[in-house]
Amino acid sequence: METTALRYELVKWPADFSSKFGISFKIYLKNNLQYGEIKLQDKATSL
Numbered sequence: 001m002e003t004t005a006l007r008y009e010l011v012k013w014p015a016d017f018s019s020k021f022g023i024s025f026k027i028y029l030k031n032n033l034q035y036g037e038i039k040l041q042d043k044a045t046s047l
């Protein structure tokens with residue numbers, strides 16, 4: 001259940017996030033969930 005919730009969050013908010021930074025997180029998440037998760041963490045920490 002936690003995996004489903006995590007996946008939903010990763011798909012739900014990156015759309016707003018990518019619209020601000022011009023980065024397509026949806027593509028990362030579609031190709032590789034772990035890679036997308038890493039990219040999100042990198043951008044979040046770089047803020």
